[in-house]
Amino acid sequence: MSIKAVVFDFGGVLIDWSPEYLYRTLIPDETERRWFLTDVCAMDWVIQQDGGQTIVEGTAELIAKFPEHETLIRAFYERWHEMIAGVLDDGIATLEKLDSAGVPLFGLTNWSAETFPYAWENFPVLRRFKDIVVSGRVKLVKPDPAIFAEMVKRVESHLPGIQPAELVFIDDDRKNAEAATALGWHGVHHTSAAKTDAKLRELGLPV
The missing domain is CATH 3.40.50.1000 (HAD superfamily/HAD-like)
Known part of the structure; x- marks a missing residue:
């Protein structure tokens, strides 16, 4: 055929598209940034929003798990366009x-x-x-x-x-x-x- x-x-x-483009400015230390994008704003979490969960719901769930990182978590979708080069x-x-x-x-x-x-x-x-x-x-x-x-x-x-x-x-x-x-x-x-x-x-x- x-x-x-x-x-x-x-x-x-x-x-x-890469979260690195935004988070290099927010988390300059590479080791810390790698941990954050692997264990906090991980791809499994992103896929939840890609699968239809609202950004408000996804953000709230993650902040509940990692309240000390609220500002960085909110930045993911509030500044999402900065991830596109x-x-x-x-x-x-x-x-x-x-x-x-x-x-x-x-x-x-x-x-x-x-x-x-x-x-x-x-x-x-x-x-x-x-x-x-x-x-x-x-x-x-x-x-x-x-x-x-x-x-x-x-x-x-x-x-x-x-x-x-x-x-x-x-x-x-x-x-x-x-x-x-x-x-x-x-x-x-x-x-x-x-x-x-x-x-x-x-x-x-x-x-």
Whole structure:
């Protein structure tokens, strides 16, 4: 089967997001900062908001556990936009080559429903996608097979009858790419644009 559509993750593939960008200024000591982002504002906590929990609820829960770090915890979402450095030019270049060749593009991202509007307003490249599944809106997160099923449903509305083997999914998180592969997609673990482009070319895509 030939590839009929490509699905992109956003953070780490197209958009340069990292809590480090904010917390380097708030916690200059690297050891202390590493502890805070591993044990307090950890990714497991972020995923709760990405899965649909409100920022108010998530923040309150974490402050209850770590009251001595209230100011730093509140900063996570109050200054969330400072964690975005911009777009990743090499990832955007891959997207643009596919788009120019007429390959249908879709987005599948773990992202809070409350913060995603900032990205939508500030990164016009997101309007290139025919549809985007935002985890916080559907209350499902990668690598749950259910969110991939939701993505297939959205793609099918544009490309009736499409099969998993006709889809590519690009994600910088290995477990998400592997989840797509386990469902019959072509999961691509994005570690560099050059390697991703090479894999896409192997699949017959014009990059």
